Amino acid sequence: MSSINRDLLAPLQSATPAYFLLLIVLGAIVALGAGAWYYQVDTGIGQTNLHPPIFWGVYIASFIFWVGASHSGTFISGVLRLSKAEWRRPVTRIAELMTFISLMIATLFVFFHLGRVWRWYYLMPYPNQRELWPNFRSPLMWDAIAVFTYATASTIYLYLPLIPDFALLRERIGGWRKPLYRVLSLGWTGTQNQWQVLETALRIITPLIVMVMVSVHSIVGWDFGVSLVPAWHSTIFAPYFVVGAVHSGVGLVAIGLYVLRKIYRLERYIESEHFDKIGKLLVVTTLVLAYLYFAELLTIWYAKSPDHMWVVDALLIGPFAVPFWFMAICIYFIPLATLTNPAFRRWPLGVMLVGVFINIGMYIERVLILVPPLTYPRLPFNWGSYFPSWVEMTIIVGSLALAVLLYALAVKFVPVISIWEEKEGLVHGTRHGT
């Protein structure tokens, strides 16, 4: 057990010059993004290329992408905890941190998209002198409530298993972090009462948060599904969004696992076994997603309703064909061609690269869900076109850098592998003779 302590606390205790260099580079990119946002706020939302009929562009696509990415933690951690899968132990914390950070980034995009962002609190339901009150019939309001619930719940879900680890850190790490750990560990001493309360709370919250996770991306899907826009108005959107979110989320976890394992030499904890399991999960999500996509396209194609067909034609053979087929290769063909091979799944770098392709593909997919249907409204006189402006692109790159930066900082603050759960796994392992 002391070797587990030593190995898993090591990332928190030292930092290489390369780490600081990474922080500086990421910080510079974040500063660029922040500057672009400042410019957009100062000069107006017209700095984006949003214009009628295309009123939702890459900001909303990024929002959907990051909310989707946040499904990594909850799915991997929640579902695996529920099913008592032993291999979850080194993976859960990495995934939960991703959830937490992705949700923060996703929330930022709501603000990027607001025209007069300094009035954001007008949206909040509280009695005020403006006599404004939100209309709960708007799917965007459902969205706000669901994302708020999910953000709160996943913060709690990240924090709960961290309490015993914070207690350990309080003992083992000095300096400026010590008082913080002391507060965060809530006086944890590891008595049986405390363990019992913690485990009961985890047992209650885990199934609840899995349900919230499904509801969140369903509601994001309904933002589109309940509208009458051709190619959005579809019953399949909610499950399709949820599966897509899990697809990109699990892909992100593969990337995170690989990078952290490589940098902090966690090969003893994150084995090729884990990449094998992640690869299998990705095969499942690929097949389900492809099935849903096919069902959606088949229904539209067979009905041949002209307004829907404009969008589908634009995707398959029209102006959006290149990104569409690139996306299909990234999220369907590459995972299926590689991860179905057991030997490939045991190759960490390979699984990580597939994760990268999946996430690039899923980002394009989010943009393709948004832009083509908006480009072809029912009346052809109104058709438009859209490509993000430099302000939009800078903000997107900046927020990606912010996500990585936050993750890099978090690694120095919390152990990336849940220490007590790893110890529990060790004890379980010796007891059950595995």
Next chain:
Amino acid sequence: MGPVTEHEITVRALFEPSGYPESLVEKLRQAGVPEGAMEIRSPLPLHETGLVRPAPLPLHRIAIIAGLVGLVLGVVVAGGTAILYPIMTGGKPIVAPPVVGIISFETMMLMAIVTTFVTMLIRLRSERRDAVERDPRIDDGLIEVVLSLPSNSVQLQLVQTLLKQAGALEIRHHHATSSIPPGVELDRRTTAGMLVVAWLLCGVPACSRDMQDQSSYQSQEAPRIHSPKGSVPRDSRLLRKSLTTQEELDEGARLFRINCSHCHGRDGTGNGPVVAYLKEQPADLRDPYVQGLSEAALYDTVTYGLAVEGRDVMPAFQGELSAEERHSVVTYVKSLSQP
């Protein structure tokens, strides 16, 4: 565990996890150690070993109740908003069940999760702030049994023997002096400081100058936006020049023939071709009464028409003729008095 008092002594015994006998707790119980005075500290949750009976906490029931409260809250907020502000949306009922369902599902989950968390926090905080520092070796895998006993009891001997028999690696005594360990004070200050900062941050929106900057008018404030140039007549028409030019007269005559002559006649005597079909005779414009009216009065009549006893007898021409044109017509009518 109860609070530590002056006359208590804390006995701490460390065990190897493999050497920890499950019967120890039972033996201690038989030796008369009360349930609340025993505590087992471990680096991971113990399930199979002989345990101190944890104080019951109905966390499941609390979560369910909180969930139901959240459900009701969601129904009240979403449904209540719909009832208070009945807006028809796409032919749906004012209180639409699917909408209320979605909102209350989320509030139910939020309440259940947050309440479970908060209850857990309160429970953890209510544990005894033990004067005994946690032994760092626990984190390396050892299990610690902590007992609080009266310092002058014979029990102490018995307990020590029991612990030794059970294979304790180390037994230490500890006189309880203060129940506040070092660092807790700092703890509280840090917590309080963080809460104050969080509270101050909540006030940041109050720095908005929205209320001062709002666009409502102050009393007697001058108009901020002026009408476009030329849209408001700045000279009264009464002050118009009295001299009439021949051109204006000709224009007036032309407009009169088009707009007026079918009733009033080409010469203005009130004998136009449609007079036979009218209930009211059109006025003879050469009549001294008409000619005695001011230009302004004639202009008003042409502009707004004429109603006698609530019935329209002459239509309004403000939509047909511009102000200039109406002036020309009035000038022409005035000129009719000089045959």
